[in-house]
Amino acid sequence: MMNTALINRHVSAVAIQFAAFAAPLESIARYVAMSMGDDAPPLPELQHYLSKRETQDVLAADFEVGLWVGPGRAWRLVSLSTPPTMEAIEHRLNTFPDSVSTQCAYCLIDEKNHYATELVKIYDLRGNPIHRRVVHRACYKPFTVMLQQYERVNSK
Numbered sequence: 758m759m760n761t762a763l764i765n766r767h768v769s770a771v772a773i774q775f776a777a778f779a780a781p782l783e784s785i786a787r788y789v790a791m792s793m794g795d796d797a798p799p800l801p802e803l804q805h806y807l808s809k810r811e812t813q814d815v816l817a818a819d820f821e822v823g824l825w826v827g828p829g830r831a832w833r834l835v836s837l838s839t840p841p842t843m844e845a846i847e848h849r850l851n852t853f854p855d856s857v858s859t860q861c862a863y864c865l866i867d868e869k870n871h872y873a874t875e876l877v878k879i880y881d882l883r884g885n886p887i888h889r890r891v892v893h894r895a896c897y898k899p900f901t902v903m904l905q906q907y908e909r910v911n912s913k
């Protein structure tokens with residue numbers, strides 16, 4: 758039996774360390790195994806566990822980690838934790854990626870010519886599309902959380 762809660766905590770630690778990472782699943786599994794040290798299950802088992810949809814659902818719901826397969830069989834590992842301070846949130850919101858139409862405004866992964874299938878428009882709290890902002894579906898929620906926190910502070 759694998760200790761899945763322990764694995765999930767280490768996936769989260771690796772996601773936070775990288776912030777956002779696009780790589781084959783085997784590379785991601787290797788980093789998680791490295792993080793786990795002696796507690797790591799054999800690599801093929803760990804990789805199989807990470808490849809399961811239910812694992813990815815638990816990681817997103819309970820560990821603030823986005824893990825999904827993108828175009829070209831490269832996986833994306835993204836920390837969905839929002840910054841702890843308003844200063845950091847403001848910085849994230851005011852930072853535009855180099856390529857606003859192909860890069861996720863939250864994790865900054867560049868989907869290049871796959872942007873149309875991988876990225877979605879983002880809407881502000883009044884339902885208006887935000888100019889020059891696109892995000893992954895997985896990154897939509899943390900981006901919106903940052904917007905809400907920013908607006909709450911700045912509307913006082």
Ligand SMILES: [Zn+2]
Nearest residue numbers: 861864893896
């Ligand atoms: Zn993203």
